[in-house]
Amino acid sequence: xxDVLKLSIKRQDRPDAAPYWQDFQIPRRPSMxxxxxxxxxxxxxxxxxxxxxxxxxxxxxxxxxxxxxCTMVINGRVRQACSALVDQLExxxxxxxxxxxxxxxxxxxxxxKMFENLKxxxxxxPIDGTYDLxxxxxxxxxxxxxxxxxxxxxxxxxxxxxxxxVNERSAFIGAAAVAQVVLFNTHPTGSMNKNERLDALMGxxxxxxxxxxxxxxxxxxxxxxxxxxxxxxxxxTTLRTFTRIFDL
Numbered sequence: 001x002x003d004v005l006k007l008s009i010k011r012q013d014r015p016d017a018a019p020y021w022q023d024f025q026i027p028r029r030p031s032m033x034x035x036x037x038x039x040x041x042x043x044x045x046x047x048x049x050x051x052x053x054x055x056x057x058x059x060x061x062x063x064x065x066x067x068x069x070c071t072m073v074i075n076g077r078v079r080q081a082c083s084a085l086v087d088q089l090e091x092x093x094x095x096x097x098x099x100x101x102x103x104x105x106x107x108x109x110x111x112x113k114m115f116e117n118l119k120x121x122x123x124x125x126p127i128d129g130t131y132d133l134x135x136x137x138x139x140x141x142x143x144x145x146x147x148x149x150x151x152x153x154x155x156x157x158x159x160x161x162x163x164x165x166v167n168e169r170s171a172f173i174g175a176a177a178v179a180q181v182v183l184f185n186t187h188p189t190g191s192m193n194k195n196e197r198l199d200a201l202m203g204x205x206x207x208x209x210x211x212x213x214x215x216x217x218x219x220x221x222x223x224x225x226x227x228x229x230x231x232x233x234x235x236x237t238t239l240r241t242f243t244r245i246f247d248l
Contacts, residue, residue, distance in 0.1 A: 068156030171205030
């Protein structure tokens with residue numbers, strides 16, 4: 001095994017600048033992940049040609065695949081850099097920013113549209129805090145188990161990046177927002193705003209724009225059953241269509 005790691009990184013100096021590729025070589029150490037490679041480049045920002053280079057910009061926080069902020073495209077697959085172990089990757093390791101979000105700089109992207117879509121479907125339970133809510137509502141075990149899987153979403157954006165329906169010509173909100181509608185509508189308290197969320201899903205860019213490519217479930221790092229959630233949302237929005245027709 002070589003003592004040198006080779007990386008090829010797609011860089012972009014500004015949001016309006018043209019992207020370019022830059023190669024780096026760094027010493028290999030045991031148990032390295034992609035984040036530790038980027039930290040090594042930051043410590044000594046010199047390209048493979050021996051010339052000084054600006055340090056690479058990237059995002060990270062938890063370093064244990066919980067926050068989702070270090071998501072990038074690694075060797076053509078969208079995933080988290082913190083859990084991408086170097087020994088399991090082919091060289092040169094190719095790093096690119098996520099493809100469905102505006103690039104801020106290098107590997108940093110602006111995921112605002114994902115969070116705006118979560119606000120659009122009201123992915124929360126409104127509580128104003130003015131009175132004692134008492135003990136939390138009880139859920140049967142089957143619903144609780146389903147909700148637990150959906151609650152593991154860390155808004156990393158992998159599902160949007162892999163979805164062919166998420167592009168500059170489409171307003172599709174993506175699988176993550178759809179799954180969160182199912183999650184909050186399953187909750188006994190959240191179901192009080194069930195129709196508002198379903199109405200949002202039935203609007204422009206909603207669930208009808210899903211092409212059922214099923215790429216989302218393939219790349220989800222938490223193995224969230226996104227296709228199951230989408231199917232459940234389809235059924236709920238269909239029923240909602242009939243209730244709106246008859247004003248039930």
